[in-house]
Amino acid sequence: MGADRDRFSTATRLRALGAQAAERVYRAQGRKVRTPRKGRLTGRAALLALVVCSLVVALAYPTRQYITQRSQIADQRRQAEQARAEVKRLREQRARWQDPAYVERQAREHLHFVRPGETGYTMPDGTAEVRRPREHEPEDRPWYQNLWDGVDRADQDG
DSSP states (O other), X not given: OHHHHHHHHHXXXXXXXXXXXXXXXXXXXXXXXXXXXXXXXXXXHHHHHHHHHHHHHHHHXXXXXXXXXXXXXXXXXXXXXXXXXXXXXXXHXXXXXXXXXXXXXXXXXXXXXOOTTOEEEEOTTSOEEEEOOOTTOGGGSOHHHHHHHHHHHHHXXX
């Protein structure tokens, strides 16, 4: 084994001496020394590239899952906030329905309820109108009575 080590070191020394001699010759000729190129992809570089690609592939799916779950969490939070707002609105509406004046106003608007003594009218366009009774006014009498009263008044004035 000692001989192998000596032979290896001698061969290495001879290569180094040959490289130095080549440098001297090239320098003397004024040319640039060419260093031998190694292969572009060494074993270590290939192993490193393989490890990096493996890590990228291994981490791609969990990263995608993480991003998807964060998006779902944000959607759930937004839906929960909307549900809270809806609950608040419904509680306020329930409180309004506890007020008798509100209930009466809703019944009059939507169901066209009238109080005793009032006259309700529903127009062709769907709107409703309530008229309260007035005593001895021309609008409360039939139209023909108003017509004859107008003729009588004109006859008296003329």
